[in-house]
Amino acid sequence: EAGVAQSPRYKIIEKRQSVAFWCNPISGHATLYWYQQILGQGPKLLIQFQNNGVVDDSQLPKDRFSAERLKGVDSTLKIQPAKLEDSAVYLCASSAPRGGRNEQFFGPGTRLTVL
Amino acid sequence: KQEVTQIPAALSVPEGENLVLNCSFTDSAIYNLQWFRQDPGKGLTSLLLIQSSQREQTSGRLNASLDKSSGRSTLYIAASQPGDSATYLCAGTTGTYKYIFGTGTRLKVLA
Numbered sequence A: 001e002a003g004v005a006q007s008p009r010y011k012i013i014e015k016r017q018s019v020a021f022w023c024n025p026i027s028g029h030a031t032l033y034w035y036q037q038i039l040g041q042g043p044k045l046l047i048q049f050q051n052n053g054v055v056d057d058s059q060l061p062k063d064r065f066s067a068e069r070l071k072g073v074d075s076t077l078k079i080q081p082a083k084l085e086d087s088a089v090y091l092c093a094s095s096a097p098r099g100g101r102n103e104q105f106f107g108p109g110t111r112l113t114v115l
Numbered sequence B: 001k002q003e004v005t006q007i008p009a010a011l012s013v014p015e016g017e018n019l020v021l022n023c024s025f026t027d028s029a030i031y032n033l034q035w036f037r038q039d040p041g042k043g044l045t046s047l048l049l050i051q052s053s054q055r056e057q058t059s060g061r062l063n064a065s066l067d068k069s070s071g072r073s074t075l076y077i078a079a080s081q082p083g084d085s086a087t088y089l090c091a092g093t094t095g096t097y098k099y100i101f102g103t104g105t106r107l108k109v110l111a
Helices: none
Strands: A005-007 A010-013 A019-024 A031-037 A044-050 A053-056 A065-068 A075-079 A088-095 A110-114 B004-007 B010-014 B019-025 B032-038 B044-050 B056-059 B062-067 B072-077 B086-093 B105-110
Touching: A005 A088, A010 A019, A019 A088, A019 A110, A031 A075, A044 A065, A044 A075, A075 A088, B004 B086, B010 B019, B019 B086, B019 B105, B032 B062, B032 B072, B044 B056, B044 B062, B044 B072, B072 B086
Parallel strands: A010 A110, B010 B105
Antiparallel strands: A005 A019, A019 A075, A031 A044, A031 A088, A044 A053, A065 A075, A088 A110, B004 B019, B019 B072, B032 B044, B032 B086, B056 B062, B062 B072, B086 B105
């Protein structure tokens, strides 16, 4: 079974530029998560999708961050314009909640450096 | 607001020791609890998942338990090996499948 795929693995941009990250979840996983992980901290949830609908985006900085999940499969996360404090690893995870069980599986992440 | 604390923040032990990592939640109403391992520069690898109806899970040398009355979980690693060196993260949900993560315990096992 293929895992969660993410691209690119690394990205370096100047502040005020835009950037996009892509995620392909495990086949059949209806729930998809985007997390931001700053060095030395645990992941922070940015947005959670159930199929192609948003379940939780309470911690997404909506003035600069946007995300979509077309057709309930792949997802993209965009930052426009980027700030220095956006430097972090962006992690995508997916799960298939069933009968009270919800195990998340993570991709390798995209390391973003904003200069 | 749910907050998760992991103690200790860092741990260095000689090979072969048994060790315990701790995780505590401000809201004890935990629905699912998951322990992860993260190697430097990598994503998170799921180790164990405890559902709301369960109290513990075991996988090889790992055992995780959950005390819902106190909102605490422990991860027990038996006979530690240098390959166990990584950051260990716990995360819990309170029913909406929204996971809240701790800041992790950085473990180093010395050969």
